[in-house]
Amino acid sequence: MAPHLHSRRTALSVNLNKVALVRNTRHLGIPSVTRAATLCLQAGAGGITVHPRPDERHIRLHDVFDLAQVLQAWPEREYNIEGNPFHNLMDVAREVRARGLPLHQLTFVPDGEGQFTSDHGWSFPQDAERLRPLIAEAQALGARVSLFMDPEPAAMVAAKAVGPDRVELYTEPYAAAWHTPQRADQLERYRAAAQAALDAGLGVNAGHDLNRDNLTAFLRGVPGVSEVSIGHALIADALELGYSATVADYRRCIDEAFGDAGSSAGPRSHRPRGHDERVGP
Ligand SMILES: CC(=O)[C@@H](O)[C@H](O)COP(=O)(O)O
């Protein structure tokens, strides 16, 4: 499918959860989360994403404020904080804003406190009324609100009705189907969901398990994606390639979807990523 030339270039938001995860295994402060953010922003990342989970398994509360201070030096880049608004996210957002620190987007994710990782979106109409006031409060704090959603076209009108600015399509099912005969069917599912969101007046973000292999095809097949937030695979790649080369590679994946192959400083590397055997949770 032709690139969506009518859409603005999709922004890359780098999720730094996994840098914090490694840092937390010693009391040495390395790898530095703030250094990672600076290098990714210097390489052209459109923003930084963190998911400060209640158990602080990776991003800790001080990281949230430390990274907000880093973003202060990059006023044209965005800071996206993810979390469950019925757990700690709203308190975190209120404190960031009370300190006068930047906060561009809150992504509401319906995760349980001890959840292994994010694996589903909000349910409508069940979640609608309890989400509405928190969406309004988050917007009053100056943040755009994105709801983490499964790719269900029929849910988008109901989602829009409670006031968010965007939805983030949970893309693990697309990624899981990448090496299977179901790839095309999954892509069509996301195309339809994104189109329904756009038709309902919602912006479209995407994220979870996107990577250098599956990103270009996703953006070519799914209309109007404003932002992809990518962490796990990108940080894994950065362990091999370094932050700067990795961010440049992911930006080239985005460029290819918009028909500008090689516009970000040359062709992207096709270095295969090593895989360990898939380990169960
Ligand atoms: C909401 C989502 O899909 C991810 O942004 C989330 O941050 C992943 O969390 P972990 O990094 O804890 O797996």
Ligand SMILES: NCC(=O)COP(=O)(O)O
């Ligand atoms: N919202 C998705 C995100 O921030 C990162 O998800 P992943 O790339 O770590 O799966």
